[in-house]
Amino acid sequence: xxxxxxxxxxxxxxxxxxxxxxxxxxxxxxxxxxxxxxxxxxxxxxxxxxxxxxxxxxxxxxxxxxxxxxxxxxxxxxxxxxxxxxxxxxxxxxxxxxxxxxxxxxxxxxxxxxxxxxxxxxxxxxxxxxxxxxxxxxxxxxxxxxxxxxxxxxxxxxxxxxxxxxxxxxxxxxxxxxxxxxxxxxxxxxxxxxxxxxxxxxxxxxxxxxxxxxxxxxxxxxxxxxxxxxxxxxxxxxxxxxxxxxxxxxxxxxxxxxxxxxxxxxxxxxxxxxxxxxxxxxxxxxxxxxxxxxxxxxxxxxxxxxxxxxxxxxxxxxxxxxxxxxxxxxxxxxxxxxxxxxxxxxxxxxxxxxxxxxxxxxxxxxxxxxxxxxxxxxxxxxxxxxxxxxxxxxxxxxxxxxxxxxxxxxxxxxxxxxxxxxxxxxxxxxxxxxxxxxxxxxxxxxxxxxxxxxxxxxxxxxxxxxxxxxxxxxxxxxxxxxxxxxxxxxxxxxxxxxxxxxxxxxxxxxxxxxxxxxxxxxxxxxxxxxxxxxxxxxxxxxxxxxxxxxxxxxxxxxxxxxxxxxxxxxxxxxxxxxxxxxxxxxxxxxxxxxxxxxxxxxxxxxxxxxxxxxxxxxxxxxxxxxxxxxxxxxxxxxxxxxxxxxxxxxxxxxxxxxxxxxxxxxxxxxxxxxxxxxxxxxxxxxxxxxxxxxxxxxxxxxxxxxxxxxxxxxx
Numbered sequence: 001x002x003x004x005x006x007x008x009x010x011x012x013x014x015x016x017x018x019x020x021x022x023x024x025x026x027x028x029x030x031x032x033x034x035x036x037x038x039x040x041x042x043x044x045x046x047x048x049x050x051x052x053x054x055x056x057x058x059x060x061x062x063x064x065x066x067x068x069x070x071x072x073x074x075x076x077x078x079x080x081x082x083x084x085x086x087x088x089x090x091x092x093x094x095x096x097x098x099x100x101x102x103x104x105x106x107x108x109x110x111x112x113x114x115x116x117x118x119x120x121x122x123x124x125x126x127x128x129x130x131x132x133x134x135x136x137x138x139x140x141x142x143x144x145x146x147x148x149x150x151x152x153x154x155x156x157x158x159x160x161x162x163x164x165x166x167x168x169x170x171x172x173x174x175x176x177x178x179x180x181x182x183x184x185x186x187x188x189x190x191x192x193x194x195x196x197x198x199x200x201x202x203x204x205x206x207x208x209x210x211x212x213x214x215x216x217x218x219x220x221x222x223x224x225x226x227x228x229x230x231x232x233x234x235x236x237x238x239x240x241x242x243x244x245x246x247x248x249x250x251x252x253x254x255x256x257x258x259x260x261x262x263x264x265x266x267x268x269x270x271x272x273x274x275x276x277x278x279x280x281x282x283x284x285x286x287x288x289x290x291x292x293x294x295x296x297x298x299x300x301x302x303x304x305x306x307x308x309x310x311x312x313x314x315x316x317x318x319x320x321x322x323x324x325x326x327x328x329x330x331x332x333x334x335x336x337x338x339x340x341x342x343x344x345x346x347x348x349x350x351x352x353x354x355x356x357x358x359x360x361x362x363x364x365x366x367x368x369x370x371x372x373x374x375x376x377x378x379x380x381x382x383x384x385x386x387x388x389x390x391x392x393x394x395x396x397x398x399x400x401x402x403x404x405x406x407x408x409x410x411x412x413x414x415x416x417x418x419x420x421x422x423x424x425x426x427x428x429x430x431x432x433x434x435x436x437x438x439x440x441x442x443x444x445x446x447x448x449x450x451x452x453x454x455x456x457x458x459x460x461x462x463x464x465x466x467x468x469x470x471x472x473x474x475x476x477x478x479x480x481x482x483x484x485x486x487x488x489x490x491x492x493x494x495x496x497x498x499x500x501x502x503x504x505x506x507x508x509x510x511x512x513x514x515x516x517x518x519x520x521x522x523x524x525x526x527x528x529x530x531x532x533x534x535x536x537x538x539x540x541x542x543x544x545x546x547x548x549x550x551x552x553x554x555x556x557x558x559x560x561x562x563x564x565x566x567x568x569x570x571x572x573x574x575x576x577x578x579x580x581x582x583x584x585x586x587x588x589x590x591x592x593x594x595x596x597x598x599x600x601x602x603x604x605x606x607x608x609x610x611x612x613x614x615x616x617x618x619x620x621x622x623x624x625x626x627x628x629x630x631x632x633x634x635x636x637x638x639x640x641x642x643x644x645x646x647x648x649x650x651x652x653x654x655x656x657x658x659x660x661x662x663x664x665x666x667x668x669x670x671x672x673x674x675x676x677x678x679x680x681x682x683x684x685x686x687x688x689x690x691x692x693x694x695x696x697x698x699x700x701x702x703x704x705x706x707x708x709x710x711x712x713x714x715x
Contacts, residue, residue, distance in 0.1 A: 002022070002031050003027075003028075005030070006027075006028060006029065006030055008279075009030055009278065009282065010030060011030050011031075011032070011278065011279075011281050011282045012028075012030060012031045012032065013031075013032045013034060013247050013251065013285070013300075014031060014032065014033045014034065014035070015034050015243045015244045015247045016033075016035060016148075017038065017066070017122055017147075017148040018036065018038055019033065020066075020069065021065050021066075023302055030279075030282055032285060032286075032300050032301075033302055034247040034250065034300070034305075035243045036171065036243075036305060036306055036307060036308035036309075037302075037306070037307050037308060038146075038147075038308050039333075040307060040308070040331075040333035041070070041147075041308065041310070042070060042073040043077055043333065044169055044310055044331035044333070044341070045118055045144060045169065046074065046081055046083060047341045048167065048312065048329075048331075048343065049081075049083055049116065049144075049360075050081050051343055052345075052360065053361070054083070054115075054116045054361065055082060055083045055360070055362065055381040056083075056084055056086050056114050056116070056360055056361050056381050057084075057085065057086060057114055057116040057118055057360065058085070058086045058088070058089070058109060058112055058114045058116070058117040058118070059071065059074070059085060059087070059088045059117070060088075060089045060091065060109065060117060060118070060120070060121070061089075061090055061091070061120045062090070062091050062093065062120070062121040062122075063091060063092050063093055066121075067090065067120060067121065070120045071088065071120075074118070082380070083381070084379035084380060084381035084382070085379070086112055086113060086114035087109070087112050087114070089109055110141065114360065114362075115140065115141055115142055115358045115359065115360045116141075116142045116144065116358070116360035117143055117144070119143060119144065119145045120146045120148075120149075121146070121148065121149055122148040123148070123149055123150045140351060140358065141351070142165065142166070142351065142360060143163050144166070144167050145166060145167070146168070146169050147170045147171050147239050147308070147310065148240075149168075150238070150240075163315055164315065164323075164349075165314070165316070165348075165349050165351030166314075166351075167312060167314055168312070168313045168315060168325070169311075169312060170238065170310065170311050170312075170313050171238075171239025171240075171243075171308055171309070171310065171311070172310055172311040172330055172332070173242040173294070173311075174294035174295060174296055176237055176242075176293055176294050177293055179237055180235055180236075183225050183226070184224055184225065186225060187223070187224075188201045201223070202219070204225075204228055204232045204233060205219045205220070205223050229322055229323060230322070230323040230324055230325065231323060234325070245292070246298045249290065249292060249298070250285065250290070250298065250300050251285075253288050253290050254281060254284040254285045254288045254300075255281075255284075257284050257288070258281065258284055286301055287301070288300045309330070309331070309332045309333070310330060310331040310332075311329075311330050312327070312328055312329035312330060312331065313328070314326045314327075314328045314347070314349060326347065326349075328343060328344050328345075328348050329342050329343035329344055345357070361381065362378075362379065362381040362382040363381065363382050363383050363384070363385075364385075365397050365398050366385035366397065366398050366399065367385075367397060367416075368394055368396060368397070368399075368414065368415075368416030368417075369387060369388055369394060369415040369416040370385040370386060370387055370388065370394060370399070371388060371394055371399050371402050372384075372386075372398055372399065372400055373386050387415065388402035388411070388415045389402060390411075391404055391405060391411065392404050392405070392415065393405060393411045393412075393415050393416055393417060394415070395416050405418040406418065408420065408421055408574065408581060409421060410578060410579045419579070421574065421581045422579060422580050422581070423572075423580075423581045423583060424577070424581065424583070424650070424651060425490070425491055425492065425582065425583040425584065425651055425654075426488065426489050426490070426654050426655065426658075427489075428489050432655065433489045433490075436485065436489060436655070436659070436662070437489055440483060440485045440658075440662060441482075441483075441486075443665065443666055443669070444479045444482035444483050446669070447475055447478045447479045447482060447669055448479055450475060450673045450674075450677055453680060453681065454471055454475065454673075455472075457680050460688075461688065462676055462680060462686075463676075467517075467518060467521060467544060469544060470514050470517055470518050470521075470544050471673075473514045473548060474511055474514040474515065474518075474668075477507050477510040477511040477514065478511055478669055480503070480507040481504075481508055481511055481661060481665040482661075482665050484499075484500075484504050485661045485662055487499050487500045487503065488500055488654050488658050489654075489658070492570040492583055492584060492585045493570060494569060494570060496570075497567075497568040497569055497570050497585035497586075498563065498567060500585055501559075501562075501585075502562075502563070504661065505558070505559055505596040505600070506552060506559065508600055508661075508664075509551060509552050509555035509596075509599070509603065510548060510552050512551075512600055512603040512604050512634070513547060513548045513550075513551030513603055514544075514548055515604075515607045515627055515630065515631065515668070515672070516603055516607040517547040517548055518544070518623060518627060519610045519624065520543075520544075520547065520610065521543070521544055522611075522623050522627075523610060523613075523624075551603060555596060555599055558595055558596050558599060559596065561592070562588070562589055562592035562595075565589060565592070566589035567588050568585050568586060568587050568588045569585070569588060570583060570584070570585055570586070571585075571586040573649075573650060576649035577649065577650040577651075580650065582650040582651055584650070584651065584654060585654075600638075601635070601638060604635050604638070605631075608628065608631035608632060608634075608635060611624045611625075611627035611628040611631060612628050626671050626672050626675065627671075627672065630668045630670075630671035633664070633668070633670075633671060634664045634667055637660050637663045637664040637667060638660060638664060640660075641656060641657070641660035644656050
């Protein structure tokens with residue numbers, strides 16, 4: 001129609017929804033749109049959806065240019081805000097006024113998984129929604145309608161309208177003074193020439209079959225538009241009515257300007273201006289602007305028209321088959337942030353479900369401590385939730401990824417917060433540290449006591465028979481072996497880390513090499529009893545000293561290489577124990593660490609083999625048997641240590657090493673010296689030369705002579 005009227009240059013004014021197509025002045029130079037622009041309508045709808053944390057919606061639009069434009073705009077806004085489209089239904093334009101398609105159209109919508117449906121279109125194009133079956137609509141859906149569709153235009157059903165609880169974006173308009181008063185007093189009797197009012201009155205009050213009374217009144221004399229339900233008549237001025245109101249006034253102002261010009265021309269005697277061609281009204285309409293009775297400024301020129309502001313209305317159907325539109329919020333696009341969108345959640349009635357906000361999501365939100373896992377072939381709003389991996393957290397809803405905690409922090413059990421790790425090491429004041437320190441000091445004092453016993457009874461046969469020099473060296477090294485375990489207790493420092501392994505390696509090497517020297521001397525002493533044997537030249541206390549010095553010297557060289565290349569150092573172990581930072585000594589070179597252990601193991605194994613082969617030699621005090629048992633204990637402890645050390649973490653590694661030091665040292669002390677102390681202190685009658693001679697004679701064997709002579713020479 002607009003194209004045809006343009007041929008004759010008839011001005012046209014549209015009061016319907018603003019259409020960007022009609023805004024083309026090349027194609028429609030004489031058409032004006034009085035409705036405000038809906039440039040931000042899609043943003044307001046998305047703001048409402050995001051406010052209620054919905055992300056899974058359906059969309060119903062009319063299959064025309066306006067519908068396509070709105071669909072394109074809202075889809076772009078949905079992508080920005082993480083909202084997904086469940087379905088899109090396009091109502092064919094050819095079926096606007098037909099009821100045939102609702103039998104398949106509405107069920108397809110209502111069986112969808114989404115609980116939130118946006119409807120965009122005007123009342124005529126959405127006529128199919130008017131005739132939809134009521135029972136299908138009562139399915140706990142949230143309907144969001146735009147301002148162009150009159151949601152109240154539905155026949156009242158005994159079950160109530162299915163759009164109960166719907167939200168609608170209506171034009172935010174100012175109240176026209178005296179408008180409601182005018183509606184309350186209007187009757188067909190007051191305006192007898194208005195045949196449209198008469199027809200509406202007869203239909204609305206269901207009195208079309210009544211006969212008029214003698215006074216010309218129809219229906220009840222007290223009938224008023226105020227008593228009609230919302231589905232029949234709305235007493236408030238809708239956005240569409242407000243636009244019509246401004247449109248009529250715009251034409252009135254333009255005509256007023258025309259007649260003012262005619263009056264001026266008539267007064268000047270210009271008869272040509274009496275009849276005004278229609279195309280000349282165009283210039284008057286284009287420049288028309290005025291303030292309406294609500295105090296708002298109105299422009300006919302679209303370039304100067306304002307953007308629409310919206311009131312968010314809640315459609316409520318009451319039990320007594322009355323309904324109402326209740327304002328629950330508003331959207332003012334050009335307002336400042338925070339003032340542009342307001343909503344009163346407590347005032348909203350949510351359909352037939354309950355007072356809670358419906359859940360319009362494809363998947364339930366992933367809480368803190370979880371992350372989203374996208375479902376293959378599904379939109380981004382559909383996902384599964386997976387707990388964060390060990391050492392990671394997520395502290396927000398619907399996190400895409402989990403974050404790693406810093407090295408000095410660890411996740412809590414819920415994995416939604418990082419807690420500071422507790423610095424931990426083997427404290428001297430904790431029960432375990434105190435126990436180990438007490439054991440180390442006690443054993444060292446016991447060893448010192450044994451040393452004092454050996455020094456005091458140095459002239460007795462049992463002390464002389466066991467090589468005094470080696471016994472003293474072994475006891476002193478055992479004292480240091482026990483005490484070196486104290487270096488492993490307390491806060492590690494650069495100095496303690498260096499001394500831990502070095503002192504441990506050297507003193508244990510001295511102890512083991514002393515035992516090796518003892519073993520060699522026992523074997524040499526037995527074989528040297530043959531007359532003329534050259535072995536006697538090796539039976540000297542200096543030989544034992546050389547053995548200890550050479551063996552210990554090799555270990556010192558190993559340690560020197562270790563310290564000069566990659567020495568031990570303190571480190572913070574943040575991974576061994578959950579929630580703790582373990583301060584421990586890093587060996588530096590693991591290869592060097594196991595080299596010194598391997599060297600000690602080689603010496604111990606050599607001592608064990610030699611002592612085991614010589615265990616049955618005829619010795620009164622049989623040092624070989626004691627050495628065999630001591631080396632068996634020593635090797636067993638350190639073999640167990642190697643396997644246990646590899647499987648422990650944190651300060652347990654330090655505990656295992658300290659225990660191995662104490663256990664192996666105690667094994668040497670107990671197997672080698674406790675039996676001798678028992679004889680010295682409790683069986684002194686066995687610790688005399690005559691007793692030894694009687695035992696030799698009774699067995700018919702001679703053994704003690706070489707050892708005793710060696711001891712005498714030392715003395």
